Amino acid sequence: MVLMHDAPFILNFETLREADRPLVGGKAASLGMLLAAGCPVPPGFALTTAAYRTFLEENGLTGLFRLELDRYPSLDDAAAALAARVEEAFTTAALPDTLARHLSDAYAQLGRTVGSAEPIVAVRSSAVDEDSQTASFAGQHETYLGIQGFDELARAVRRCWASAYTPRAIAYRVHRGLRLEDAAVGVAVQLLVEPRAAGVLFTLSPRTGDRSLVVIEGSWGLGQAVVAGEVTPDEYVVSKVTLEIVRKQINPKPFRYRRGGSDGTLQREELPPERATAPCLDDAEVVELARRARELEKRFGFPLDVEWAITDIPDRGTIYFLQCRPETVWSQKERPAVTIAATNPIMAIAQTLVRPPSR
Amino acid sequence: MSGALRFPSPFEVGTPPGAEGWEQLYPYYLLFSEDRRAEEEQRLWFFNGMHFPEAMTPFDIITAEAGYLAIGEMSSRMFCIPPAMGIDFRVLNGYVYISPTPVTDPALIERRAAWFQERAGYYYANWRTLYDEWKQKLIGEIDRLVAIRFPELPDVEPAEYVFSRRGYGTSMDNLTAYHDLIDSIFRVWQIHMEIVMIGFAAYFTFYDFCKKAFPEISDQQVTRMVGAIDVSMFRPNDELKRLARKALELGVADIFLADGTGERVFAALRNSEAGQRWLAEWEQSADPWFYMNTGDGFQHHHRAWIDDPTPVVSVLADYIQRLQRGENLERDTEALRQERDRITQGYRELLATEEEKQAFDQILALTRDVYYSIEDHKFYVEHWYQSRFWNKVRELGKLFVARGFFQNVDDIFLLHYTEVERALMDLLLGWSIGSASRGPAYWPPEIARRRQIMERLRAWAPPPALGVVPEVIGDPAIIMLWGITPERLRAWLSPDEGNLLRGFAAAPGVAEGPARVVLSVEELQDVRDGEILVCSVTEPSWAPVLARVRGMVSDIGGVMSHAAIVAREYRIPAVLGTGVATKRIRTGQMLRVDGDNGVVTILD
Numbered sequence: 018m019v020l021m022h023d024a025p026f027i028l029n030f031e032t033l034r035e036a037d038r039p040l041v042g043g044k045a046a047s048l049g050m051l052l053a054a055g056c057p058v059p060p061g062f063a064l065t066t067a068a069y070r071t072f073l074e075e076n077g078l079t080g081l082f083r084l085e086l087d088r089y090p091s092l093d094d095a096a097a098a099l100a101a102r103v104e105e106a107f108t109t110a111a112l113p114d115t116l117a118r119h120l121s122d123a124y125a126q127l128g129r130t131v132g133s134a135e136p137i138v139a140v141r142s143s144a145v146d147e148d149s150q151t152a153s154f155a156g157q158h159e160t161y162l163g164i165q166g167f168d169e170l171a172r173a174v175r176r177c178w179a180s181a182y183t184p185r186a187i188a189y190r191v192h193r194g195l196r197l198e199d200a201a202v203g204v205a206v207q208l209l210v211e212p213r214a215a216g217v218l219f220t221l222s223p224r225t226g227d228r229s230l231v232v233i234e235g236s237w238g239l240g241q242a243v244v245a246g247e248v249t250p251d252e253y254v255v256s257k258v259t260l261e262i263v264r265k266q267i268n269p270k271p272f273r274y275r276r277g278g279s280d281g282t283l284q285r286e287e288l289p290p291e292r293a294t295a296p297c298l299d300d301a302e303v304v305e306l307a308r309r310a311r312e313l314e315k316r317f318g319f320p321l322d323v324e325w326a327i328t329d330i331p332d333r334g335t336i337y338f339l340q341c342r343p344e345t346v347w348s349q350k351e352r353p354a355v356t357i358a359a360t361n362p363i364m365a366i367a368q369t370l371v372r373p374p375s376r
Numbered sequence: 377m378s379g380a381l382r383f384p385s386p387f388e389v390g391t392p393p394g395a396e397g398w399e400q401l402y403p404y405y406l407l408f409s410e411d412r413r414a415e416e417e418q419r420l421w422f423f424n425g426m427h428f429p430e431a432m433t434p435f436d437i438i439t440a441e442a443g444y445l446a447i448g449e450m451s452s453r454m455f456c457i458p459p460a461m462g463i464d465f466r467v468l469n470g471y472v473y474i475s476p477t478p479v480t481d482p483a484l485i486e487r488r489a490a491w492f493q494e495r496a497g498y499y500y501a502n503w504r505t506l507y508d509e510w511k512q513k514l515i516g517e518i519d520r521l522v523a524i525r526f527p528e529l530p531d532v533e534p535a536e537y538v539f540s541r542r543g544y545g546t547s548m549d550n551l552t553a554y555h556d557l558i559d560s561i562f563r564v565w566q567i568h569m570e571i572v573m574i575g576f577a578a579y580f581t582f583y584d585f586c587k588k589a590f591p592e593i594s595d596q597q598v599t600r601m602v603g604a605i606d607v608s609m610f611r612p613n614d615e616l617k618r619l620a621r622k623a624l625e626l627g628v629a630d631i632f633l634a635d636g637t638g639e640r641v642f643a644a645l646r647n648s649e650a651g652q653r654w655l656a657e658w659e660q661s662a663d664p665w666f667y668m669n670t671g672d673g674f675q676h677h678h679r680a681w682i683d684d685p686t687p688v689v690s691v692l693a694d695y696i697q698r699l700q701r702g703e704n705l706e707r708d709t710e711a712l713r714q715e716r717d718r719i720t721q722g723y724r725e726l727l728a729t730e731e732e733k734q735a736f737d738q739i740l741a742l743t744r745d746v747y748y749s750i751e752d753h754k755f756y757v758e759h760w761y762q763s764r765f766w767n768k769v770r771e772l773g774k775l776f777v778a779r780g781f782f783q784n785v786d787d788i789f790l791l792h793y794t795e796v797e798r799a800l801m802d803l804l805l806g807w808s809i810g811s812a813s814r815g816p817a818y819w820p821p822e823i824a825r826r827r828q829i830m831e832r833l834r835a836w837a838p839p840p841a842l843g844v845v846p847e848v849i850g851d852p853a854i855i856m857l858w859g860i861t862p863e864r865l866r867a868w869l870s871p872d873e874g875n876l877l878r879g880f881a882a883a884p885g886v887a888e889g890p891a892r893v894v895l896s897v898e899e900l901q902d903v904r905d906g907e908i909l910v911c912s913v914t915e916p917s918w919a920p921v922l923a924r925v926r927g928m929v930s931d932i933g934g935v936m937s938h939a940a941i942v943a944r945e946y947r948i949p950a951v952l953g954t955g956v957a958t959k960r961i962r963t964g965q966m967l968r969v970d971g972d973n974g975v976v977t978i979l980d
Contacts, residue, residue: 225591228726256597258722261884263594264973352728355589355735362581362738363497367489369581370458370852 024067026119030058030207040065042143042203047341054316056309056338060130061138061207062123066145068116069178069201075113078106082197084187096187099197103182107175120174121167127208136208137165137276141340142177143203162239162283163209163276170206173281177204210337211276212326214297215240216250218306219344220257220314220321226347228320230263231255231307235297237288238273240324240339248272251297255307257314262303267296302327305336313341320344381845381869385417386468389839395832397825398470401434403792406441406467421466421473422841422860425912425932427674430896431470431833434792434826435769438558439674439762440465440472442565447853450569452477455499456491457577459850470833473842476851496574500742507749510571514756517567521560521764524553526772529779529807547804554772554800558793561765568757573853575746580852582743585736589727594881599940601720601740604748605709608755612668612681615661616688617705620695622657626650629700632693638685664760670897670918672754673762676789678897680763690901694924772796779803780816782823790826791819840868840931840955858932859953868955877961879929879954881974883943887927888979893963908967910957913939922946927969929957929976943971951976 024040033041033049041049045063052058073079081103089095112120128136142159159180161173180186181200190197216235221228234243234250242248248271254264271293277284298306306325314321324340386408391398399407408416428440448462461477479485499506526549533545579602586598623629628651631644645651658666662682670687671678681688695705720740727733773788781799782788791799799815806813845865854860859880867878892907894900900921903909908927918939922928928943928950943950949971957976961967966979 222592227590227592229590229597229723230592254592257726258597258719262972263592353588355585355727355732362578362735362742363493363500365585365735365739366496366500366578366581367458367493369584370492370577370850371485371489 024065026065026068026071026116027062027123028065029062029123030060030205033063039145040067040203042066042145042205043342044141044143044340045203045205046143048205048207050317051313051338051341054313056313057336059139059208059210059337059339061127061205063143064120064174064204064206066201066203068119069203071113071116072110072175072178075116076106076110078110079198081106082182082200084191084197092188092191093184096184096191099187100182100184104179107179108172110175112171112174117171120171124167124170124206127206131208135166137163137279138170139205139207139209139339140164140170140173140177140281141205141207142180143205144181145201145203160241161281162241163279164281165279169279169281174204174206178202207339209276210326210328210339212239212337213237213329215324215326215339216243216297218310218323218325220310220323221344221347222254223346226350226352229257231257231310233298233303233306233325235325235327236270236273237292237297238275238286239283240326241274241283242270242272244324253298253303253307255303257307257311260304260308260311262300265296267294269293270297298327302336309336309338313338317341317343320348381866383420383841383843383845383865383869384839386421386466386473386842387413387417389468389842392469392832392836395469395829395836398829398833401470401790401792401826401829402437402467403794406437406465408466408468416466416843418844419464419475420841420843420846420865421475422858422865423838423932424465424472424474424858425838426858427672427913428472429671429912430675431830431836432467432472432675433789433830435789435796436675437467437472438561438793439565440467442562443569443674444474445562446565446569447573449566450573451851451853454570455496455574455577456488457496457573457852458485458489458492460852463851463853468842469836469838470830471836471838473838475843476849476854478846478848478850492577496577499571499574500578500746503742503745503749507571507745507752510567510749510753511756513567514564514753514761517560517564518756518761518764521557521564521761521768524556524560524768526550526553526775528775529804545808547808550775550800550804554797557765557768557772558797564757564761564765568753571746571749571753575750576853576856578739578743578746579750580856582739583856585739586723589732589736590723593723596882596884596940596944597719597723600716600944601723602743602747603712603716604744604751605712605716607748607751609751610707611755612665612759614707615665616691617695619654619657619661620692620699620705622654623692623696624699626654628654629696632689632696638687638689641689642685664755667760667763668755669759669763670900673758676766676769676786680759680767683763683767687897687901691921772800776803776815776819779807779813781813781819783820787819787823790823790830837959841865845869864953864955875978877929877951877954877957877976877978879951879957879974879976880940881971882940882952883928883948883950883971885927885947885949885971886968887949887971888966888968889926891929891961891963891965891967892925893958893961895958908969910961910963910967912958918942922948927967927971928952929954929961929967929969931955931957 028041030048030052033046035046035050038046041063048058084095084099086095089098128134140161159177164170164173181202190200214235214237216233218231218233220231222230222232233253236243236248236250243250249268251268252266253262256263272285272287274283275286310323322342322344323338326337326339328335444463444465451457452461459479461479463474464477465472465474479488527546529546537545583598586593623632628645631641645655666682667680669678669680698705724733724736727736769788770785773782773785776782776788777785781803788796802813802815845862849855849861889906889908891910892903894909894911900918903921903924905924906926908929909925910929912931922942923946925948928948930939930952932953940950940952949969951969951971951974954976961978968977968979
């Protein structure tokens with residue numbers, strides 16, 4: 018690991034590994050690991066926490082994170098006030114020159130891969146906390162889709178940084194006894210995939226914890242509608258063992274999100290009924306998603322929760338993985354013992370017959 | 377039992393018009409009756425269309441008596457399956473309804489578990505050896521059955537009976553032969569259940585293990601890991617493929633393509649030298665493999681291929697045409713084995729601990745051995761033995777025809793076996809005394825009356841179940857073989873979902889095509905290429921037809937039903953155990969069979 022003050026401001030996804038998590042945050046690190054696993058990930062780069070530190074130091078913001086408990090009636094009010102001060106300070110402060118140059122260079126370089134001076138990107142915060150599930154709870158998962166142009170990019174980056182100081186995130190750190198000034202996030206900047214369909218998948222059944230299944234949820238357009246729970250997505254259940262589609266539940270998905278302006282706003286588009294009720298993935302796509310998810314799980318060694326997108330651009334490989342993290346609900350549960358008598362099948366039979374049937 | 381989910385009470389079911397008096401055709405102990413009503417109404421009875429798809433003639437009910445006597449003996453008394461006593465049964469309007477008999481006292485279940493572990497454990501530990509011995513035991517039984525003779529009744533007994541001081545005559549030979557015949561079928565069914573009931577218990581354990589380890593695992597995935605591959609049930613069909621190739625080799629293929637009935641085709645074959653050589657090949661396969669019958673052996677009119685080759689002649693024609701088109705008829709057993717191992721390995725890897733993997737390996741190894749026998753035994757009992765048994769009964773029938781009791785040999789099947797014994801006594805008394813038996817006056821009108829009742833009963837549609845849905849079903853056989861669970865019964869009771877029918881997703885894939893509703897074996901020959909077969913239950917011997925259909929739907933059938941296995945083998949989508957398919961679907965309606973989700977949609 019590189020020492021913080023020597024650390025680069027920007028690292029390409031290709032170079033990122035698990036060990037870089039403290040430097041770039043979990044999301045960016047997982048994108049690097051996805052790439053290393055041979056998964057299609059939209060190209061991009063990560064801003065390190067060193068970039069964030071420099072931003073704070075050069076703008077004299079290091080002393081900003083005092084919770085003025087004496088001035089407010091409650092912790093909640095104090096947290097809200099601090100959050101407002103941080104947002105105000107972060108959005109008005111400029112990026113230090115060196116950092117701005119590095120970011121601008123990286124952005125331009127990313128643009129060259131698609132032949133555009135101002136490529137459209139997604140900007141996501143990438144939490145450094147060990148426990149990314151709690152980070153998610155604490156609201157440190159800001160995503161700005163469809164950002165275009167350096168100014169908008171710089172603004173989105175600062176908003177991502179500010180997301181470490183939402184009232185909820187502040188309350189969480191106080192509650193856990195963590196120093197407020199230590200909060201830091203990395204930022205992932207990634208070419209935007211404008212998908213035909215997108216969603217999430219789990220390498221186990223979220224319903225029962227069954228690890229022999231891959232469960233895919235998807236809807237039309239950008240994945241926000243699924244992630245935010247605004248539509249009931251299609252559900253495809255695939256056997257991890259045979260890659261056969263075990264079950265399909267096609268639900269009406271009456272609208273989709275598309276990119277709005279260059280500032281990251283989204284446009285909601287209503288869909289005609291025949292489009293809304295059609296499956297958003299065909300069988301081959303479902304199976305391919307499941308196959309890749311299975312490989313990935315094998316590589317990581319634990320059940321995963323993956324954000325995916327699929328485009329209609331035919332000759333570029335159409336499936337993308339946008340994010341990947343450990344599944345936390347079932348993985349943290351104790352798996353109930355399946356059998357009592359492991360060494361004697363005859364005893365196992367007698368005991369199975371003595372217990373009332375589970376169905 | 378207020379609020380309990382229930383099917384109609386057996387006492388609410390009326391008699392089909394024209395079938396009045398059907399009760400007299402069956403023994404008193406097989407009827408629902410006022411004296412046992414309170415108990416009978418509290419139980420669940422479901423129509424066992426899997427084994428007894430049609431109304432049973434009085435004689436044929438012997439297979440149910442022998443079968444359930446043996447199931448009871450083996451489950452409750454011999455091996456003491458902890459939660460299950462025997463399976464009770466009744467005859468209603470000629471149809472067989474069955475009801476599991478649970479053990480409910482936990483202390484008794486525990487005690488039975490100790491006995492079971494010791495007794496069934498002995499079988500499990502020596503399974504392969506015991507099964508090899510079992511086959512020899514069964515073949516010995518078949519030899520003994522075939523050796524039974526019903527000698528003609530001479531005017532004067534042979535002199536040697538006198539001078540060898542034999543001491544008894546031909547009447548006694550016939551009486552003994554009759555008793556041997558009846559003893560034989562009861563004994564064979566005991567031997568049948570000797571391995572089958574504890575076999576289900578082992579399979580159920582593996583099934584239960586998989587459902588606990590992988591809560592959403594489908595029944596078919598479990599079956600695919602256990603999959604029996606080289607079982608004798610596939611052999612008759614493989615022999616047909618061999619004969620199809622021989623027909624092409626010998627240049628007699630045209631004879632099969634020209635004409636339908638077995639008799640005419642065989643006559644034409646006898647006319648040429650090449651044809652005779654083909655017939656010699658047929659003979660070589662026929663005993664025992666063509667003792668395969670067109671049903672499941674439980675009814676006398678499901679004739680063996682060897683006795684009536686008509687159904688297989690059309691199959692041969694089909695195979696010949698497919699060979700001429702260059703198709704490969706072989707089951708790719710190596711691919712099936714590889715698939716089985718790949719799936720098994722896949723699930724094994726997903727288990728949490730080494731202990732679980734070890735337990736999985738052990739239970740699976742035993743289950744595979746056991747399941748192999750469960751599939752394999754069927755040829756020996758349901759086909760080879762049963763076909764020869766019905767033929768032996770026909771030999772006795774001839775004696776009655778000769779003495780004017782019956783007009784046709786098969787009339788004997790309209791008498792219960794205990795009535796046959798009385799008729800035989802009537803016949804032997806008349807012959808020995810030299811006076812008139814009452815039979816020739818008594819039986820012909822009675823047989824005419826019974827034949828008419830049977831016709832009415834056959835036209836009646838039995839409800840899928842009667843009585844009260846129980847909270848739990850613990851009998852492994854009921855769950856594994858018939859696929860009867862409280863959930864399934866509740867689904868049968870749920871209101872119609874318009875054009876949807878739900879059942880077990882028994883074999884994967886989706887197919888569309890016109891429906892062909894087949895209610896009896898005779899209707900099988902109407903099945904056309906590309907149709908969806910809709911039947912009460914599919915019999916193992918229907919395998920050749922399954923090569924032609926696009927999908928399969930049945931009223932009855934569970935995970936271990938042979939139909940499910942054959943459908944997977946032939947890679948035909950199948951939805952089994954819908955309860956009502958043959959009632960709701962008409963021939964010609966367009967269907968979609970979704971074997972992944974267990975849903976049948978009537979598209980018209």
